[in-house]
Amino acid sequence: MTRSPLLAVEHLTMRFGGLVAVDDVSFTAYDREITAIIGPNGAGKTTVFNCLTGFYPTPVGRLRLTGGRGEFLLERMDGFRIAQKAGVARTFQNIRLFPRMTVLENLIVAQHNVLMRASGYTAAGLLGLRRYRVAEHEALELARSWLDRLGLTAQSDWEAGNLPYGSQRRLEIARAMCTKPVLLCLDEPAAGLNPRESAELRGLLTETRDQHGIGILLIEHDMSVVMGISDHIIVLDYGSMIADGTPSEVRSDPAVIRAYLGEEETEQLPPEVAGDLHQEGRI
Amino acid sequence: MDARALLKDAGLAAFVAFALAFPMVGFQTIDVSGSHGITVVTRFGDVAIAVALVFIGRLALSLLQNRAMRLPILVLSAALAVGLPLLTTSYPVITWLSVIATAVIAVRAAWLVFDIADVVGRDEGNHLRDATAFIGRWFGPVLVVFAVLFPFLPMTSRYILDLGILVLTYVMLGWGLNVVVGLAGLLDLGYVAFYAVGAYSYAIIAQTFGWSFWVCLPLAGLFAAFFGVILGFPVLRLRGDYLAIVTLGFGEIIRIILLNWSSFSGGPNGISGVPRPSFLGFPFTANPPEGTRAFHQLFGLDFAPEHRIVFLYYLILALALVTNIFTLRIRKLPIGRAWEALREDEVACRALGINPTNTKLTAFAIGAMFAGFAGAFFATRQGFISPESFSFLESAVILAIVVLDGMGSQIGVVLAAVLLIGIPEFFRELAQFRMLAFGAAMVGIMIWRPRGLLAHRDPSIHLPKAVGGGA
Structure with a gap:
């Protein structure tokens, strides 16, 4: 299978005053692949995400998305249009569901733009025209398929804020998927999950990649997730990219080990120690 | 101890x-x-x-x-x-x-x-939820029937009927503001400005062009909605306290313009002689002009001034019910759900591709439109309007109605309006202690129902029962 590029990030730079949060980062994320962005805290991972999804107004550089919907230059688009037109969906590090709306409503709201068009920008919906009822039925079926998949069908009328933490994480992913994106950006989806939930998440992500044929961009600290499912890893440190490669390449990259374990000056890690660390899943 | x-x-x-x-x-x-x-x-x-x-x-x-x-x-x-x-x-x-x-x-x-506390306390959540859902389902229709029969009940005097009209006006305003505050979560302290725009648009259009109530009413709503959009633009980026301050200022701007622009609005003297509504063109007067017939002649009744009051009562009841049905319906449409989502989390909305600008502006416009309708009704009922009727206190009362109801429930607005508008009237006998009793009632509500009278939210959509196996 040939790899087709989905997102090409070229020379992305983001400054906040004097601080350079992201410094000349270039990488490519491919279609039907999971690309992980890792790095120590404060390395600029979330900043890259925020630039991609239009939450910062003026990133420098070029963000070229070539998905099924055509070609878009994300750096020139408004926040909501990136999700609406270009088809980039995201989740957040601190879960941002609509807590007082029900689980089902969360998934229906995600299909806003489709439903809005079907409801003739509300007019047809107010009159209860058939066109809108059909669209609403389809939206419900899509939501139901995701609820079945997450095992949340019985909780569809719960307030989303009352779900257990792990379910909230997965619901947020399902909600993003309901926008039918070409690129799904996940900001630490495994944070706060126990090992069983984390394994479920891995299954969900690989399934999503394979069944929906989309690209996934992933920020994650949980190395069992990163190493287990990523096709391709990018490592950031202090805003710069220090490595780019397959999991096994990145795992043995000395610059990455230094970034995670601190500067050891001239001293190299003895191979046994590095091996132990890998087994513990800390790198 | x-x-x-x-x-x-x-x-x-x-x-x-x-x-x-x-x-x-x-x-x-x-x-x-x-x-x-x-x-x-x-x-x-x-x-x-x-x-x-x-x-x-x-x-x-x-x-x-x-x-x-x-x-x-x-x-x-x-x-x-x-x-x-x-x-x-x-x-x-x-x-x-x-x-x-x-x-x-x-x-x-x-x-x-x-030991009532033990019984209620055991699963208070469920109990209350069931109770409020029950109230929502049955109380509404009963209330509508009661409201329709209200003018013919033996206890209804002219004073009570006037009070009913007043309460219904506030119910309608409450339902209108509920769109902005309860659903979209945009704290609007200047809602009375749209009420004023509606009232003045109606008064000026009806006087200048001599058009009938039913032509002027939509125009008044349209003007108010337009002002809603005008207010909406500068406050798009604001939230919470800041939004409240700007809307408060907007309310005052409208009032002060009306107070000072004498050639347009009559200044502090207001506008008098606002045309009264007629029943499909048949006026409610004892002696109609030559060649026309009045309402009582049409139906062969004796002339009674109450006819107009009853007509006004049904007019505001119909307007309020239209507001209610519209809101209930739009809540279940994508735009309504987007309003609620915006209230919950604006950042998440943007990440899902919802246009926050359009969503907020429609909320402002629709809320303002209903205030405009209510304003037009107010103008035609009073026959006289002046800036005094549109002070900040009115905004505060309408907002209190919405907050008291627990934000978002429709029946709650009715109860809150009855409580806030009706109770001070009932307590008139207490003379100087009237406001004390009112304050005590408010404190009581804060203690016993801190989340509002009916803090219950009906989901806007349910999964249909599984068809043919489902999963």
């Missing part, structure tokens, strides 16, 4: 009562004829009674913690609550206060004696 702690606690409550009552109750200024200015009269007796009441009441409430004391206190307080009104004293207000206080203690004691 030992006796000393009890006394100390009660003493503290009594001290607070004293500190409050001494300046407020202890001195009364009286304008004695013949003397210069006003004279101060002291009422230390009243202060002493008030302090003693608080002391005893607090003591009784504390003693309720003790199981053995519950029944005696229940009996005693119930006896006092029933017995006190029979005594005739020179202080009717004090008597009533004592009755209310003893009644509260009796209810509290009964609550504990019969």
Whole structure:
């Protein structure tokens, strides 16, 4: 299978005053692949995400998305249009569901733009025209398929804020998927999950990649997730990219080990120690 | 709890009562004829009674913690609550206060004696949710039937009917503001501005062009909606407190323009002689102009001024119901759900591709449109409008109705409007203590229903029952 590029990030730079949060980062994320962005805290991972999804107004550089919907230059688009037109969906590090709306409503709201068009920008919906009822039925079926998949069908009328933490994480992913994106950006989806939930998440992500044929961009600290499912890893440190490669390449990259374990000056890690660390899943 | 702690606690409550009552109750200024200015009269007796009441009441409430004391206190307080009104004293207000206080203690004691708290407390969440859902389902239709029959009930005098019209106007305003505050979560302190725009648009258009009510009404709504969009643009980026301040300013701007732009709005004199509504072109007058027929002639009735009042009542009832049905329907449409999502989390909305600008502006416009309709109704009902009717206090009352209802429930707005508009009218007999009673009712609601009268949210959509296996 040939790899087709989905997102090409070229020379992305983001400054906040004097601080350079992201410094000349270039990488490519491919279609039907999971690309992980890792790095120590404060390395600029979330900043890259925020630039991609239009939450910062003026990133420098070029963000070229070539998905099924055509070609878009994300750096020139408004926040909501990136999700609406270009088809980039995201989740957040601190879960941002609509807590007082029900689980089902969360998934229906995600299909806003489709439903809005079907409801003739509300007019047809107010009159209860058939066109809108059909669209609403389809939206419900899509939501139901995701609820079945997450095992949340019985909780569809719960307030989303009352779900257990792990379910909230997965619901947020399902909600993003309901926008039918070409690129799904996940900001630490495994944070706060126990090992069983984390394994479920891995299954969900690989399934999503394979069944929906989309690209996934992933920020994650949980190395069992990163190493287990990523096709391709990018490592950031202090805003710069220090490595780019397959999991096994990145795992043995000395610059990455230094970034995670601190500067050891001239001293190299003895191979046994590095091996132990890998087994513990800390790198 | 030992006796000393009890006394100390009660003493503290009594001290607070004293500190409050001494300046407020202890001195009364009286304008004695013949003397210069006003004279101060002291009422230390009243202060002493008030302090003693608080002391005893607090003591009784504390003693309720003790199981053995519950029944005696229940009996005693119930006896006092029933017995006190029979005594005739020179202080009717004090008597009533004592009755209310003893009644509260009796209810509290009964609550504990019969273990009601345990029963309710066990699964309070579910109980209340079921109860409010039940109220939502059955109370609404019953209320509509009652509202339709209201003008023909034997107890309905002209005064009551006028009050009904007033309450319904506020119900409609509450439902309109509920779109902005309850659904979209945009705190709007200047809602009365749109009410004013509607009223003035109606008055000026109807007077200038002589168009009928039914032509001017949509125009008034349109103008108000337009002003809603005008307000919406500058506040798009604002949230919470900042939004409240700007909307508050907007409300005042409209009022001050109306007050000062005399050539347009008549300034402080307002606009009088606003055309009255007619029944499909048949006016409600005793002597219609030559060649036309009045309403009473059309139906062969004797002329009665009440006809117009009843007509106005049904007019506002219809307008309010339209507002309600519209809101209920739009809540289940994508735009309504987007409003609620925006209230919950604007950042997440943007990440899902929802256009926050359009969503907010439609909320402002639709909320303002209903205020415009209500304003047009107000103008035609009063026949006279002036900037005084559109002060900040009106915005505050409408907002209080929405907040009191618990944000988002439709029946709650009705109850809150009845409570906020109706109760002060009912308490008129209490004269100077009217606002005190009103304040006490508000404090009571804050204590017992802190999330609003009916803090219940119906999901806007459910999964249909699985068709053919589903999963």
